[in-house]
Amino acid sequence: xxxxxxxxxxxxxxxxxxxxxxxxxxxxxxxxxxxxxxxxxxxxxxxxxxxxxxxxxxxxxxxxxxxxxxxxxxxxxxxxxxxxxxxxxxxxxxxxxxxxxxxxxxxxxxxxxxxxxxxxxxxxxxxxxxxxxxxxxxxxxxxxxxxxxxxxxxxxxxxxxxxxxxxxxxxxxxxxxxxxxxxxxxxxxxxxxxxxxxxxxxxxxxxxxxxxxxxxxxxxxxxxxxxxxxxxxxxxxxxxxxxxxxxxxxxxxxxxxxxxxxxxxxxxxxxxxxxxxxxxxxxxxxxxxxxxxxxxxxxxxxxxxxxxxxxxxxxxxxxxxxxxxxxxxxxxxxxxxxxxxxxxxxxxxxxxxxxxxxxxxxxxxxxxxxxxxxxxxxxxxxxxxxxxxxxxxxxxxxxxxxxxxxxxxxxxxxxxxxxxxxxxxxxxxxxxxxxxxxxxxxxxxxxxxxxxxxxxxxxxxxxxxxxxxxxxxxxxxxxxxxxxxxxxxxxxxxxxxxxxxxxxxxxxxxxxxxxxxxxxxxxxxxxxxxxxxxxxxxxxxxxxxxxxxxxxxxxxxxxxxxxxxxxxxxxxxxxxxxxxxxxxxxxxxxxxxxxxxxxxxxxxxxxxxxxxxxxxxxxxxxxxxxxxxxxxxxxxxxxxxxxxxxxxxxx
Amino acid sequence: xxxxxxxxxxxxxxxxxxxxxxxxxxxxxxxxxxxxxxxxxxxxxxxxxxxxxxxxxxxxxxxxxxxxxxxxxxxxxxxxxxxxxxxxxxxxxxxxxxxxxxxxxxxxxxxxxxxxxxxxxxxxxxxxxxxxxxxxxxxxxxxxxxxxxxxxxxxxxxxxxxxxxxxxxxxxxxxxxxxxxxxxxxxxxxxxxxxxxxxxxxxxxxxxxxxxxxxxxxxxxxxxxxxxxxxxxxxxxxxxxxxxxxxxxxxxxxxxxxxxxxxxxxxxxxxxxxxxxxxxxxxxxxxxxxxxxxxxxxxxxxxxxxxxxxxxxxxxxxxxxxxxxxxxxxxxxxxxxxxxxxxxx
Numbered sequence: 004x005x006x007x008x009x010x011x012x013x014x015x016x017x018x019x020x021x022x023x024x025x026x027x028x029x030x031x032x033x034x035x036x037x038x039x040x041x042x043x044x045x046x047x048x049x050x051x052x053x054x055x056x057x058x059x060x061x062x063x064x065x066x067x068x069x070x071x072x073x074x075x076x077x078x079x080x081x082x083x084x085x086x087x088x089x090x091x092x093x094x095x096x097x098x099x100x101x102x103x104x105x106x107x108x109x110x111x112x113x114x115x116x117x118x119x120x121x122x123x124x125x126x127x128x129x130x131x132x133x134x135x136x137x138x139x140x141x142x143x144x145x146x147x148x149x150x151x152x153x154x155x156x157x158x159x160x161x162x163x164x165x166x167x168x169x170x171x172x173x174x175x176x177x178x179x180x181x182x183x184x185x186x187x188x189x190x191x192x193x194x195x196x197x198x199x200x201x202x203x204x205x206x207x208x209x210x211x212x213x214x215x216x217x218x219x220x221x222x223x224x225x226x227x228x229x230x231x232x233x234x235x236x237x238x239x240x241x242x243x244x245x246x247x248x249x250x251x252x253x254x255x256x257x258x259x260x261x262x263x264x265x266x267x268x269x270x271x272x273x274x275x276x277x278x279x280x281x282x283x284x285x286x287x288x289x290x291x292x293x294x295x296x297x298x299x300x301x302x303x304x305x306x307x308x309x310x311x312x313x314x315x316x317x318x319x320x321x322x323x324x325x326x327x328x329x330x331x332x333x334x335x336x337x338x339x340x341x342x343x344x345x346x347x348x349x350x351x352x353x354x355x356x357x358x359x360x361x362x363x364x365x366x367x368x369x370x371x372x373x374x375x376x377x378x379x380x381x382x383x384x385x386x387x388x389x390x391x392x393x394x395x396x397x398x399x400x401x402x403x404x405x406x407x408x409x410x411x412x413x414x415x416x417x418x419x420x421x422x423x424x425x426x427x428x429x430x431x432x433x434x435x436x437x438x439x440x441x442x443x444x445x446x447x448x449x450x451x452x453x454x455x456x457x458x459x460x461x462x463x464x465x466x467x468x469x470x471x472x473x474x475x476x477x478x479x480x481x482x483x484x485x486x487x488x489x490x491x492x493x494x495x496x497x498x499x500x501x502x503x504x505x506x507x508x509x510x511x512x513x514x515x516x517x518x519x520x521x522x523x524x525x526x527x528x529x530x531x532x533x534x535x536x537x538x539x540x541x542x543x544x545x546x547x548x549x550x551x552x553x554x555x556x557x558x559x560x561x562x563x564x565x566x567x568x569x570x571x572x573x574x575x576x577x578x579x580x581x582x583x584x585x586x587x588x589x590x591x592x593x594x595x596x597x598x599x600x601x602x603x604x605x606x607x608x609x610x611x612x613x614x615x616x617x618x619x620x621x622x623x624x625x626x627x628x629x630x631x632x633x634x635x636x637x638x639x640x641x642x643x644x645x646x647x648x649x650x651x652x653x654x
Numbered sequence: 655x656x657x658x659x660x661x662x663x664x665x666x667x668x669x670x671x672x673x674x675x676x677x678x679x680x681x682x683x684x685x686x687x688x689x690x691x692x693x694x695x696x697x698x699x700x701x702x703x704x705x706x707x708x709x710x711x712x713x714x715x716x717x718x719x720x721x722x723x724x725x726x727x728x729x730x731x732x733x734x735x736x737x738x739x740x741x742x743x744x745x746x747x748x749x750x751x752x753x754x755x756x757x758x759x760x761x762x763x764x765x766x767x768x769x770x771x772x773x774x775x776x777x778x779x780x781x782x783x784x785x786x787x788x789x790x791x792x793x794x795x796x797x798x799x800x801x802x803x804x805x806x807x808x809x810x811x812x813x814x815x816x817x818x819x820x821x822x823x824x825x826x827x828x829x830x831x832x833x834x835x836x837x838x839x840x841x842x843x844x845x846x847x848x849x850x851x852x853x854x855x856x857x858x859x860x861x862x863x864x865x866x867x868x869x870x871x872x873x874x875x876x877x878x879x880x881x882x883x884x885x886x887x888x889x890x891x892x893x894x895x896x897x898x899x900x901x902x903x904x905x906x907x908x909x910x911x912x913x914x915x916x917x918x919x920x921x922x923x924x925x926x927x928x929x930x931x932x933x934x935x936x937x938x939x940x941x942x943x944x945x946x947x948x949x950x951x952x953x954x955x956x957x958x959x960x961x962x963x964x965x966x967x968x969x970x971x972x973x974x975x976x977x978x979x980x981x982x983x984x985x986x987x988x989x990x991x992x993x994x995x996x997x998x999x
Contacts, residue, residue: 155718157725160778164789180708202774204718206710 007349008323008641009289010036010312015282017305022281025305026270028298029283030644035295036321037285037644040275058090059265065097066258073104073247075254082260085253093257100254103246111239118232125225127151127208130176130183139215148193150200151208153181158203170196181206270644286312286321286641312345320345323641330355332392340626341636348468350634355396357457357629358621363400365575365617367437368583370412371610372401397618409434412606413583414592438580447573454569455495457629458562462488465633476531480523482558483632490520491562524558525551565628572624575617582609663737663959667966670730671953673700675973680997683980684990689716692981696723701970705729716985717774720978725779727971728753734963745960748841749967750783755833757784758809759826761791761800766823768795797824812836827888834890838863842892846960855961858952862968864894865941868904868917872937876910895921913937942998946972972998 013035017025029035069075085093128138130153141149154172159182162172169192174184186205188196200207215221247254275282287295292309299305312320322342324334326349333355343349366372379394405411409420415438424433436442462483469478478484493516500507523530528551532539541547586605590597630636675683679699686692693711696702696719705726709719731749757780764772773792781788790803797818804810812832819825841859846852867889874880874888885905896904900920907913917923918933922944926933931943949965956962976997983993 157721157778160781161773161776161789161792164773164792178708202771204715204721206713 006325007343007345007347008325010286010320010323010345010641011289011292012284012310012312012314012318012320013287013295014284014308014310015299015305016308017281017302019276019279019281021302021304022271022274022276023267024302025281025283025299026267026274026644028302029285030267030270032291032295032298032643033645034287034291034643035285036287036641037270037273037283038318039273040282040284057265057268059261059268062090062093062097062257062261063265065094065101066254066261069097069101069104069254072108073243075247077258078255079259079262080252080255082256082263085256085260093261096253096257100246100250104243107239107242107246111236111243114232114235114239118229118236121225121228121232124210125222125229127210128221128225137215138210138221142210146190148188148190149185150188150197150205151185151210152206153178153183153208154200154203154205156180156182158205161203165199168192168196168199170199284315284318285644286318288323288641319639321641322638324349324351326351329396332389332396333358335389335393336622336625338640340630340634342638342640344472344635344638346472347635347638348464348633350464350630353460353464353629354625358393358625359396359400361572361621361624362397362617363402363404365572365621366397366401366579366614367404367408367576368410368412368579369402369405370410370606371614372398372403372405374398374610375401375614407433407435408437408580410437410580410583412602413586413609415580415584436580437576438584443573443577446576447570450569450571450573450576451566453572454566454628457569458565458632459488459492461629461632462491468633475534476527479534480527480530482524482561486520486523486527487558487562489516490524493517493520494562521555525555568624568628571620575613575620579609579613579617582613661957661959663734664957664962666737667734667962668953670701670734671950671966671969674969675699675701675976677999680976680980680994680999681990683977684984684993687984689714689719689981692984693719696977701730701973702726716981720981721775721777723974723977724777727967727974728777728779728783730970731967734966745841745844745846746963748837748964750785751837751840753777753780754784754786754807754809755837757788757791758800758804758813758833759830761794761803762824762826762829764792765794765796765800766826800824808836809833831888831890834866838890838892851958852960854952854956855958855964858948858961858964860892860894861948862945863890863892864896865922865945866890867894868922869938869941871905872910872913872917875905875907875913882906910937936995939996939998942972946998 015025015029029037066077070077154174156177156179159174170186170188172184172186174182176183186196186200215224273283289312296307296309299307322345324337324342326334330351334351336354336358337343337349337351363372366375376395376398379391379396379398381391382388382394383391406420409415409417409424411417415434415436420434421430424430437446465481465483466478466485466488469475469481469484476484480486493512497508497512497517499505529539529541583605586602586609587593587597590599590601590605592602683692683695686695690711690713693706693709693714697706697709697711702723705722706719709722735746757776760775761772764770773789776788776792778788785807786804786809791800794800794803797813801810801814804813813829816825816828816832838859842856847856870888871885874885880888882902882905886902889901889905894901904913904916904920907916914933914935914937917937918927922941923933926940926944929944929947931940931947933940946969949968952961952965953969956965976999979996980993983996988996
């Protein structure tokens with residue numbers, strides 16, 4: 004049976020010398036939801052939170068730095084053999100390790116810079132590959148200035164204009180917009196010619212003076228330098244990898260110890276401390292009371308006082324859903340919406356049943372259901388994906404409804420189903436072929452009927468939880484209270500009476516079942532005040548009537564639209580059948596020689612597309628049509644304190 | 655295929671106009687403060703991405719960027735006319751004559767200024783289009799050099815007829831009038847303008863000519879203090895929306911202020927007011943705004959490829975001018991508001 008776990012409020016007091024061991028035991032027990040004692044401790048008696056700086060932050064940061072810079076993933080391991088080392092010793096070790104790594108990292112950085120310079124130089128001289136003069140000879144010309152660079156194509160066309168000027172330009176390669184080349188100019192004329200080339204948007208490029216040889220040789224030399232840089236970088240990386248491999252075991256131990264102590268220290272901020280005493284407050288599941296007391300029996304200075312969960316008005320008990328094996332995975336959907344209040348209703352069972360049922364109906368096919376269940380099984384057992392367990396359940400539901408519909412991978416005329424249902428005496432009714440157009444109307448009507456039943460259940464739940472929480476106005480006068488229920492059921496009975504000719508609709512029936520509940524809903528606010536014995540403050544009569552009239556109108560619309568919303572169940576039952584019949588038509592099943600590829604692809608397509616849509620649509624029905632009637636989702640989750648034992652996130 | 659059947663060109667032009675610079679783009683551009691950022695921004699705009707694809711935004715010179723932007727006008731024209739192979743069709747050579755006239759007028763300007771910098775600004779990509787060597791044109795230092803550079807082109811005779819001024823300089827205004835008249839006569843003498851369908855294009859071109867005349871007349875009145883007779887002598891001789899009495903009235907205005915006052919009451923003044931274009935002193939920009947609106951309307955409504963090409967090319971050229979104005983404005987440290995007042999949108 005799904006319920007909300009009962010909680011016990013626990014007050015722990017003790018001597019500060021035992022604070023660390025107490026916190027460690029609390030985190031080890033895995034069932035203590037800690038609350039901050041700061042606001043609760045008696046300030047007059049001098050209680051304060053522990054403000055001491057956490058000494059484990061610095062080594063943890065160094066560990067994080069190593070992790071981020073050298074791509075190290077730590078593992079949580081047993082660290083008992085380094086437990087007695089001081090924080091200073093640990094810091095020293097980390098500093099030394101980081102220095103060893105830095106040495107190679109710095110060298111790698113320098114080599115990377117050198118690589119970048121060489122690659123850039125290569126990019127430049129590759130454009131001058133056609134040149135047959137040694138760069139060094141050009142660099143050492145005394146009377147001639149040599150300018151390498153590129154000139155726009157448009158400017159190159161203007162060079163004939165300057166035929167009388169003393170310079171020589173030649174290009175070695177051409178791109179879309181530029182000629183790459185060099186111009187030579189006597190030193191005496193260089194100022195004038197440089198100005199001309201500037202005006203022609205010549206982009207000068209500085210060839211590093213280490214470049215030597217003719218164009219092709221210089222390219223080769225540069226390629227060699229690049230290869231050397233790359234080899235050096237690889238060497239540094241190997242050295243870094245070797246250091247990390249050597250230190251891995253020890254780093255893991257240091258990490259595990261520092262992280263544990265860091266978290267433990269952080270927990271101290273939740274405790275209130277005065278002189279030599281501490282005070283901690285939190286919740287444990289009531290079923291754990293005895294075991295919890297026994298954990299602290301051996302620490303004599305620590306005393307534990309247990310109280311009912313709602314004893315302290317300042318603390319709201321946390322929520323731990325207590326679900327059965329079938330409904331447990333559906334708790335994910337409930338948590339997604341928000342947890343119930345401590346005295347509220349745990350809707351997980353309802354969700355589990357309705358979700359499984361509705362999905363099965365809307366996606367009814369033995370083959371498809373089997374695939375969904377199988378995929379769910381794999382996802383859960385291989386990847387531990389929580390959704391996998393839901394898929395197992397809804398896949399089985401699809402298989403059951405698929406069996407009732409006589410559908411296997413879209414084949415609806417398989418004799419097996421007919422023989423089976425005939426043999427058990429249900430041949431006239433089952434299999435219920437959803438592709439049969441004659442069945443369309445019953446399917447739609449059935450869908451609405453199912454929706455109406457679910458709505459009535461939701462309203463009843465709201466009434467029960469309202470009474471339990473002593474929110475009588477919600478339970479009695481609201482649209483989801485007794486008044487709303489009477490009205491809604493009354494209207495349904497009236498409609499059935501008109502269709503089936505029961506003749507029970509009398510003026511008295513209309514007054515009692517329709518008019519009176521409407522009037523109660525209209526006057527719900529004054530009636531609530533009356534029940535609470537509080538004075539009701541009327542505004543202006545016009546405002547009161549207008550507000551309540553429109554709200555009442557919205558309630559009525561809500562009943563109709565919510566009920567009609569369930570038509571989608573029927574819609575998807577039909578669409579699933581129709582989509583599969585299209586697949587069968589395309590595959591040419593009628594001809595007796597179906598195209599197997601189309602059958603397989605069509606089935607995969609329908610499963611993928613419709614499976615997703617149906618899953619989302621059912622969730623929508625749960626949240627909008629069911630939850631909105633009784634569920635608030637304002638509870639806070641039960642999160643037991645625990646020390647981190649997972650790999651730290653990289654920055 | 656009739657030239658009027660090139661519907662795909664019309665559709666393409668509208669699509670190309672859709673990719674124009676919007677107010678938000680101009681805002682973004684005006685907010686830039688470095689040429690490299692402007693170049694990078696424009697390189698990501700579809701209209702300029704191809705022309706600017708080969709540049710290095712970090713090192714590009716402002717002048718080169720402006721040259722490349724101007725080249726995008728030519729690139730776009732080639733793209734449009736090669737789309738349905740209409741380049742060789744009648745009328746479409748108007749861009750060639752327009753480019754030639756512009757370069758010759760630039761040459762006249764540089765010759766008179768005795769400047770050798772014409773070559774730096776010369777768009778060499780047009781060399782394939784022009785009927786004369788641009789290098790020779792840039793080398794011209796005298797009237798004789800100019801005529802030699804233009805030999806065997808229609809411009810040789812046109813310029814030969816105009817004598818030098820007393821100062822020995824080329825007479826710019828008559829040359830400009832003669833060349834522009836040649837351009838528009840050439841356009842309007844096409845057989846196409848004998849047809850009924852040509853009316854909207856004819857109207858757009860003659861309105862353009864008239865607005866150019868008005869802008870020139872205003873400049874001559876306001877900045878050069880020309881006599882009405884001298885102004886009249888420099889007007890392009892084509893009909894327009896204004897009758898001769900109103901034209902004369904404008905040209906008789908004693909100063910720029912009065913010119914604007916008279917212009918405000920003319921046909922164009924009323925249209926501009928109706929279209930929300932304020933007339934408050936900068937008549938050159940305001941009249942260009944009106945030309946822009948006429949061209950935009952023509953592009954939106956016309957199914958004629960010729961009208962669409964003419965209108966689109968004007969709109970695109972205006973956009974490029976706007977961008978270069980902003981680049982220049984940024985260089986001189988103008989505020990975003992000042993920049994916006996100078997662009998045509």
